[in-house]
Amino acid sequence: MAADDDKKVELEELKPIDKWDGSAVKNRLDDSVKYYITQELNYTENFLLIDIRLFISSAAVGVATFALIWDYFNPFPLSRPILLSCVAAYFLFMVLLTVYTTFLEKGTFLKAYKNNKKLTVSSYMQRFDDLYELFIEQKTDNGGKSEEKMISSVSKWFDEKGYFLEGKFEDDVKNLLAKVQKRH
Numbered sequence: 001m002a003a004d005d006d007k008k009v010e011l012e013e014l015k016p017i018d019k020w021d022g023s024a025v026k027n028r029l030d031d032s033v034k035y036y037i038t039q040e041l042n043y044t045e046n047f048l049l050i051d052i053r054l055f056i057s058s059a060a061v062g063v064a065t066f067a068l069i070w071d072y073f074n075p076f077p078l079s080r081p082i083l084l085s086c087v088a089a090y091f092l093f094m095v096l097l098t099v100y101t102t103f104l105e106k107g108t109f110l111k112a113y114k115n116n117k118k119l120t121v122s123s124y125m126q127r128f129d130d131l132y133e134l135f136i137e138q139k140t141d142n143g144g145k146s147e148e149k150m151i152s153s154v155s156k157w158f159d160e161k162g163y164f165l166e167g168k169f170e171d172d173v174k175n176l177l178a179k180v181q182k183r184h
Helices: 002-013 022-040 048-073 076-105 166-182
Strands: 108-114 117-124 131-140 145-153
Touching (some): 048 076, 145 166
Antiparallel strands (some): 117 131, 131 145
């Protein structure tokens, strides 16, 4: 049964992607970079960014759940002050989450480390644009820092049917990482 599951995963990966869905294209490219760095280069992922986002979201859901339970045991006219404060708290958590993802994460989808090297990888792709920007920053324990940016059309990495040309993309990521590591 496990062999059938492996074949199923391989077939799913061979499905073409909708080239006109910029979000799907960006996510596929980001996932490929993350896989290459963590699996092929054996970097260890630092999940702090995800953990903070998850904590803020969980707190918002907790406030909403509390409001629901409170209203169940104390029907509406009695629960009005609690519901108002929960709505305000939920709104504040969502504002905090938006500020965090917009100004602190800034498109960062991977923080990883290996030995004395720390990589921060972020990407950006405008909504109706075909240009994918990949930014890699490397810091070392001794204070060294280098960064490189790649901007290229996604048509370079997807064929006309929407199949991802992973080898071509991986070569470009390798070259970008080589530039970053060469500066040290």
